[in-house]
Amino acid sequence: MTTHVWDYLPEYEKERADILDAVETVFRSGQLILGRSVRGFEEEFAAYHGLAHCVGVDNGTNAIKLALQALGVGPGDEVITVSNTAAPTVVAIDAIGATPVFVDVREDDFLMDTGQVAAAITPRTRCVVPVHLYGQCVDMAPLRRLADEHGLKILEDCAQAHGARHHGRLAGTMGDAAAFSFYPTKVLGAYGDGGAVVTADEEVARRLRRLRFYGMEDRYYVVETPGHNSRLDEVQAEILRRKLTRxxxxxxxxxxxxxxxxxxxxxxxxxxxxxxxxxxxxxxxxxxxxxxxxxxxxxxxxxxxxxxxxxxxxxxxxxxxxxxxxxxxxxxxxxxxxxxxxxxxxxxxxxxxxxxxxxxxxxxxxxxxx
Missing domain, CATH: 3.90.1150.10 (Aspartate Aminotransferase, domain 1)
Structure with missing residues (x-):
């Protein structure tokens, strides 16, 4: 018998009735795409963070990608982040035509060395993506000062930090927006792929909702700005609603x-x-x-x-x-x-x-x- 780094089966056995009830709830709802479960999870996840908006998407990589776009980052811009991270952090930056610029991490906690960020800023820098790696937060105060001084956006990568706090503040509440993954291994994991972006900015949230749904907002088949098909699945959203309480x-x-x-x-x-x-x-x-x-x-x-x-x-x-x-x-x-x-x-x-x-x-x- 092998002991694995991660195993969902013991948790599933304990929560099986609730998980299967979540599936049944969605299947009997009459709406399988962007229905009550997605809306409910978005409201509850935003409330958990004390923020006004949450936009559910299909995975954590697209959460970063769409959040960057919603923050106005695009081709030719530079985004400062770290190399000691899961590749999707950087894949998402590259996917929108922006250039990742790396700073090193600290020896003691393996997190972004915020003391190196100022030297990495150029006229093309548009955003900083601190990665709250392994379950704890980057030192955010110096990043906020630099961002305010240079007119930069901060997108927190919270894929590994659901529920983590930094000086009392939850991960995801210290930047202009924050991207989450609900990949099954995560602290808050779905039973498949899933992601979300949280923000206090209403306009950023509106852009995100368009971007995840082809670029449409009020009328189906009317594209306002080119977007993607990146919607959070109803079944995963309902499962996440149940698991959020735990x-x-x-x-x-x-x-x-x-x-x-x-x-x-x-x-x-x-x-x-x-x-x-x-x-x-x-x-x-x-x-x-x-x-x-x-x-x-x-x-x-x-x-x-x-x-x-x-x-x-x-x-x-x-x-x-x-x-x-x-x-x-x-x-x-x-x-x-x-x-x-x-x-x-x-x-x-x-x-x-x-x-x-x-x-x-x-x-x-x-x-x-x-």
């Missing part, structure tokens, strides 16, 4: 697993996650660091424990982004992390027995490698 419980479960790991692995030499002062971590993934990462992963695989690396290849080193001209060595912290970080199993329904197996196996492997 988001805080999911977060508590993840924190409990992280605390158990912290206690069990404290004296092993493994670099454990550090929560930055002012942050409330939600542990989307439990990323640790060790110089013998590959040996550890191989040894644990032999013991039936499958681990993940988030992320083994920085985006700027990928062949698909060679046109950006970012040379190896230009982001030293990001590149160093790529060779040493890996993720331990993390999900709120991870049984304590499996947590103990992971802790014991990691301790054994590290002792053998010492």
């Amino acid at each position: 988001l805080d419980a999911y977060t508590a479960g993840r924190r409990a697993v992280a605390a158990r790991y912290a206690e069990g692995l404290a004296d092993t030499g493994l670099v454990l996650p550090r929560t930055t002062p002012g942050n409330e971590h939600v542990y989307y993934v439990h990323v640790v660091r060790h110089p013998r990462r590959d040996d550890i992963i191989a040894a644990l695989k032999d013991r039936g424990i499958s681990l993940n690396i988030s992320y083994p290849w920085p985006v700027h080193t990928m062949s698909g982004f060679a046109h950006l001209g970012q040379k190896p060595g230009s982001l030293p912290v990001t590149e160093a992390l790529a060779g040493e970080i890996f993720s331990l199993p993390m999900y709120p329904s991870l049984p304590e027995t499996l947590q103990d197996e992971v802790i014991d196996a990691v301790r054994t492997v590290l002792a053998e490698l010492a």
Whole structure:
């Protein structure tokens, strides 16, 4: 039997009746596209964040893409972000004809080094995309000051930070807009793809609703500005409505697993996650660091424990982004992390027995490698 980094089946068994009732609710509603469930989820997710608007879309990548467009970013513009992220962050920037500009991350929490952003700003810079990675938030105050000084927009990438807080403020409430993914592994995950953008700006929200629906607004088949077919599915929206009521419980479960790991692995030499002062971590993934990462992963695989690396290849080193001209060595912290970080199993329904197996196996492997 293999212990996986993520597994939805224990959660599904516990919530099966509610999930199936959500499906039945939609199928009996008489409206399968942009109906009551999407509207209800949008209202409830916006309310959770204390914001006026939420626009549901088909996935997290398009949430970033459409949000950038709604904020006025387009071909020829530059968008400052990080390379230590999932590729979709950068794919979305590239897809609208904008140019990603990378800054490095911090050694201690692996998040955007906001001290490098000012030097990356040029006359073409239009937006900054801080990635709230692994479950905690980027330091937003200096970004807000820079954005206000230079007339830039801030789009928060919250795909990994549902419910995370920064000095008391929820991820997604500190920029001009915020993009979320509801991919099944997320802290708030659907049973398929899904995404959303939240914003306090009514005009940005109106643009988003047009962009996700071909560019139409009031009348079907009348395109006001060219858009996309990027609607959140009714079934996924209804499932997300039910799961949103349990988001805080999911977060508590993840924190409990992280605390158990912290206690069990404290004296092993493994670099454990550090929560930055002012942050409330939600542990989307439990990323640790060790110089013998590959040996550890191989040894644990032999013991039936499958681990993940988030992320083994920085985006700027990928062949698909060679046109950006970012040379190896230009982001030293990001590149160093790529060779040493890996993720331990993390999900709120991870049984304590499996947590103990992971802790014991990691301790054994590290002792053998010492």
